[in-house]
Amino acid sequence: MRIPLRDTAAVAAGVLAPLGAALALVPLRTSVTHTALGLVLVVVVVAVSALGNRFAGALAALSAAAWFDFFHTEPYQSFHIHDRADIETAVLLLLVGLIVSQLAAYGRTMRRVAVVDATHLERLHGTSRLAGLSTSSDEVVRRVRDELIEVLELRACRFEYGTLIGRPARLDPDGTVKVAGWIWDLERQGWPDGEIELRAIVHGRYQGRFMMTPGPDSAPPPLEARLVAADLAAQAAAVLDDEAVSAGPRS
Incomplete structure (x- = not known):
């Protein structure tokens, strides 16, 4: 390191x-x-x-x-x-x-902790305000994607709509990372290889997932940052769910 x-x-x-x-x-x-x-x-x-x-x-x-x-x-x-x-x-x-x-x-x-906490709070509040004012779920998804890159210090991040494909490493809402169903020791081993998914789920309904690519040799983010990332993904899921409900069932 x-x-x-x-x-x-x-x-x-x-x-x-x-x-x-x-x-x-x-x-x-x-x-x-x-x-x-x-x-x-x-x-x-x-x-x-x-x-x-x-x-x-x-x-x-x-x-x-x-x-x-x-x-x-x-x-x-x-x-x-x-x-x-x-x-x-x-x-x-x-x-x-x-x-x-x-x-x-x-x-x-x-x-330093106070500054970081204030920054995380502003991220959540800013995204929440955008979600309440924006008429486009794509705009909120882009905002969350950009925030994830910042808070987790990622090299890249993209959003996938639709069904789950494959079994990539996953960042769960409790801040843990799982690989093939097992909890990954993030602090000791660093990020797992490849993309890591962060699912956007609200009320048990899956809306999509953020596919995150950590930077090379980047240090794993602290638990607080990972929890903020999960909350951001949940905000995106809520907007997508509201849009789906408003659109009604497809004919």
């Missing part, structure tokens, strides 16, 4: 940013208290955690404590500490750095 560039940069910053800050503070080590120097390094740890991830934040805390010991405690340029107060400062720097790094990463995660 390819590691995102942002995560790679965050890990590099976790190692190098505290080192750079510790080096920059060397001219001040005899005129500024060790507590003040430690607080500056804590700020660096928080910055790395806020911009990176939990692992990068923890790595930054360890790096800050190590370079504080190496550059700012006697004997200098050594990882040995003789003074008890310096030992306490280094330990506190490590503990505080670990705590604030995790808090910062947690806050960043919560902000």
